[in-house]
Amino acid sequence: MAILVRSDTRVIVQGITGSAGSFHADQCLAYGTQIVGGVTPGRGGQRWVGATTGKSLPVFDTVEEAVRETGANASCIFVPAPHAADAILEAIEAGIELIVAITEGIPVVDMLRVRRMLEAQSGPKPSRLIGPNCPGIIAPGLACKLGIMPGHIHRPGPIGVVSRSGTLTYETVFQLSGLGLGQSTALGIGGDPLQGTDFVDALRLFNEDPETEAVVLIGEIGGSAEEAAAEYIAREFRKPVVAFIAGATAPPGKRMGHAGAIISGGKGTAQAKIEALREAGVRIAPTPAHIGVTMAEVLGRKAP
Amino acid sequence: MNLHEHQAKAIFAKHGIPIPRGRVVFSIEEVASQVQALMDETGKGVVVVKAQIHAGGRGKGGGVRLARSVEEAVERAQSMWNRPLVTKQTGPEGRVVRRIYLEEGLDLEGSREIYLSLLLDRATRRITIVASAAGGVDIEEVAERDPSKILRMPIDPITGLMPHHARRLGKGLGFSGVTLAQFAELLHRLYGLFLSEDCSLIEVNPLLCTRDGDLMALDAKIALEDNAAFRHPEWEGLRDPNEEDPGETEAKRVGISYVKLDGNIGCLVNGAGLAMATMDIIKHYGGAPANFLDVGGGANENQVRRGFEIILRDPKERGIFVNIFGGIMRCDTIANGIIGAARAIGLKVPLVVRLEGTNVEKGKAILEASNLPIHSASDMAEGARRIVELVRE
Numbered sequence: 001m002a003i004l005v006r007s008d009t010r011v012i013v014q015g016i017t018g019s020a021g022s023f024h025a026d027q028c029l030a031y032g033t034q035i036v037g038g039v040t041p042g043r044g045g046q047r048w049v050g051a052t053t054g055k056s057l058p059v060f061d062t063v064e065e066a067v068r069e070t071g072a073n074a075s076c077i078f079v080p081a082p083h084a085a086d087a088i089l090e091a092i093e094a095g096i097e098l099i100v101a102i103t104e105g106i107p108v109v110d111m112l113r114v115r116r117m118l119e120a121q122s123g124p125k126p127s128r129l130i131g132p133n134c135p136g137i138i139a140p141g142l143a144c145k146l147g148i149m150p151g152h153i154h155r156p157g158p159i160g161v162v163s164r165s166g167t168l169t170y171e172t173v174f175q176l177s178g179l180g181l182g183q184s185t186a187l188g189i190g191g192d193p194l195q196g197t198d199f200v201d202a203l204r205l206f207n208e209d210p211e212t213e214a215v216v217l218i219g220e221i222g223g224s225a226e227e228a229a230a231e232y233i234a235r236e237f238r239k240p241v242v243a244f245i246a247g248a249t250a251p252p253g254k255r256m257g258h259a260g261a262i263i264s265g266g267k268g269t270a271q272a273k274i275e276a277l278r279e280a281g282v283r284i285a286p287t288p289a290h291i292g293v294t295m296a297e298v299l300g301r302k303a304p
Numbered sequence: 305m306n307l308h309e310h311q312a313k314a315i316f317a318k319h320g321i322p323i324p325r326g327r328v329v330f331s332i333e334e335v336a337s338q339v340q341a342l343m344d345e346t347g348k349g350v351v352v353v354k355a356q357i358h359a360g361g362r363g364k365g366g367g368v369r370l371a372r373s374v375e376e377a378v379e380r381a382q383s384m385w386n387r388p389l390v391t392k393q394t395g396p397e398g399r400v401v402r403r404i405y406l407e408e409g410l411d412l413e414g415s416r417e418i419y420l421s422l423l424l425d426r427a428t429r430r431i432t433i434v435a436s437a438a439g440g441v442d443i444e445e446v447a448e449r450d451p452s453k454i455l456r457m458p459i460d461p462i463t464g465l466m467p468h469h470a471r472r473l474g475k476g477l478g479f480s481g482v483t484l485a486q487f488a489e490l491l492h493r494l495y496g497l498f499l500s501e502d503c504s505l506i507e508v509n510p511l512l513c514t515r516d517g518d519l520m521a522l523d524a525k526i527a528l529e530d531n532a533a534f535r536h537p538e539w540e541g542l543r544d545p546n547e548e549d550p551g552e553t554e555a556k557r558v559g560i561s562y563v564k565l566d567g568n569i570g571c572l573v574n575g576a577g578l579a580m581a582t583m584d585i586i587k588h589y590g591g592a593p594a595n596f597l598d599v600g601g602g603a604n605e606n607q608v609r610r611g612f613e614i615i616l617r618d619p620k621e622r623g624i625f626v627n628i629f630g631g632i633m634r635c636d637t638i639a640n641g642i643i644g645a646a647r648a649i650g651l652k653v654p655l656v657v658r659l660e661g662t663n664v665e666k667g668k669a670i671l672e673a674s675n676l677p678i679h680s681a682s683d684m685a686e687g688a689r690r691i692v693e694l695v696r697e
Contacts, residue, residue, distance in 0.1 A: 081531065082534050096340055107502060107529055107531040107532035108531065108536075109424070109431075109502060109529065109532065112424070112429065112430065112431065116461045116462055130507045135601070148602070149631065150631035150632045153631070165575060165581075166575045167573075167575025167577065167601055167631065168575060168577075170629050170631050171684065174660060191577070198613065200665065220576075220577055223426045246578075246580035249565075249584050249586075249593060250580055250583070250596070251563070256596050256598075257562075257596065258564060259530070259575070259579070287584070287585045287588050288585055288684060289585060289684040290685070303395065
């Protein structure tokens with residue numbers, strides 16, 4: 001078991017013929033993901049061939065066709081920012097259950113519409129969006145990854161990882177794996193101000209996932225998603241949580257790389273988030289190099 | 305990207321939002337003739353001389369001053385020109401005034417000042433209108449002292465702003481009759497402007513309601529949504545390089561995120577979260593980061609070199625910490641990039657490199673074989689401790 005992906009997750013890649021889409025589709029295939037096709041408007045009818053796997057897949061003009069022909073139920077999006085919101089909305093309308101948007105730089109106004117469409121869904125199988133501006137999701141036990149993270153650092157195991165960052169998530173996973181703490185699922189929710197899936201959504205899923213024994217939460221300055229997570233953890237979450245919040249040394253008013261990582265009007269500081277999480281009983285890692293060992297301590301396992 | 309008041313007002317005018325008449329000047333020599341022209345146009349002998357910088361609080365800082373003659377206006381302009389204007393938003397060093405907006409003086413007798421803004425609210429995931437009848441003053445102070453005086457209205461993107469939203473908000477601000485209708489029209493136009501010009505914030509403080517019940521934007525602030533730049537080629541012309549840090553501007557051009565800080569340990573990292581975390585761990589071990597620098601999650605040789613060039617320009621630099629979690633990227637490639645950059649630029653301060661990812665052993669071997677004063681660290685904590693020690697020596 002894992003969250004959000006299953007053994008029958010069948011994936012299409014939107015933007016499969018672009019350089020990032022093509023490279024990572026190939027990497028995902030090599031990891032074991034069932035990629036069943038790709039979408040690039042204007043390239044329908046062609047075949048895509050993975051550079052290292054040599055695997056050949058059909059390319060479609062629309063998501064609707066791709067779903068009809070391949071039975072896909074998930075999509076990983078590498079479409080450039082100007083067309084990315086349209087690509088997400090197309091996937092929602094085609095009934096894709098899990099949509100992972102890797103694209104960075106989507107205008108927030110475009111994401112307002114996407115969020116609204118996600119909220120307005122009423123069917124039996126509503127779409128879930130992860131991202132945008134995120135590394136994606138990986139479930140090592142299922143050999144399934146939709147995203148750009150390095151698969152080889154992951155190990156199957158009991159830790160859930162949810163993060164607003166990309167490489168800081170890899171750092172965390174690397175520490176965990178090195179201590180023999182494998183991951184049930186690791187997902188990046190993205191560094192933008194508006195996301196499809198937030199901390200609380202991910203925590204809810206981890207709460208219900210029997211394979212997940214504990215969770216690492218990686219937050220950063222800006223917004224109030226960590227405070228909302230703290231409130232949820234205090235109220236309902238039944239498993240131990242270790243957290244690290246990046247940006248304690250970031251100056252106010254400056255955007256720190258991620259569009260959403262900004263302290264504005266005194267709101268969104270690392271200190272306030274750490275305080276809220278600590279009060280909710282979350283263990284805070286003292287430095288980003290001690291996330292793994294803090295989790296090992298919490299679980300009462302000795303570091304090797 | 306933030307705009308100057310005069311730019312924001314030009315956009316307001318384009319969208320039919322009433323503003324006072326005014327002219328912008330880019331050189332001190334133009335002031336006299338432009339004041340005269342403005343006085344001729346308005347038939348009034350009073351102008352307001354307004355310093356144009358990207359920061360609020362200009363009035364209290366002495367950057368907004370009344371003048372009752374051409375001579376007085378020139379004198380006021382001279383007192384601001386090419387000098388730093390310090391406000392509570394600029395920091396102690398202030399911002400140098402290089403352009404001035406001249407605006408007609410208005411009769412404020414019997415008028416009311418309203419606060420009005422539209423912003424992208426992360427919490428409600430809506431464009432939200434914030435308004436207060438207690439305008440003209442620092443709205444954050446009002447929010448703190450008396451939050452009930454602040455009205456908030458999130459707008460559902462499915463309907464957009466409807467006339468009833470505007471009426472409800474207008475009633476809340478104490479408008480009625482013709483003024484209420486005027487307010488609804490003005491808000492409708494501002495909402496349209498917000499969307500079509502891709503703003504992340506519009507702030508009108510104050511919105512003037514005259515004795516006769518007419519509405520006019522006395523001040524205007526616009527922040528544009530950087531991610532939407534691809535659909536606005538005209539934004540390039542609105543940029544003011546004097547308001548930007550040259551290092552940050554150059555970094556942006558080559559796709560690197562860079563923020564200058566006060567410390568003396570330069571950081572070069574891939575990924576925004578890891579870059580912030582690297583600053584944090586340097587501080588944890590007693591050092592002070594000189595910058596935030598994210599070369600991008602999937603670092604390549606060229607980005608590493610560019611990043612080096614940017615941080616090495618800081619004269620305060622006493623040491624550099626490179627923290628790369630290569631992941632899929634190959635560490636040998638990154639190591640070659642580091643060596644290339646260090647050789648090309650000439651390395652005068654200690655350099656600690658922490659590399660992780662594919663081919664990490666090869667990468668470390670390349671660094672060692674280079675004979676450059678590069679200290680290789682096996683993890684982030686060791687790297688941070690090491691650079692802090694080396695800088696202290």
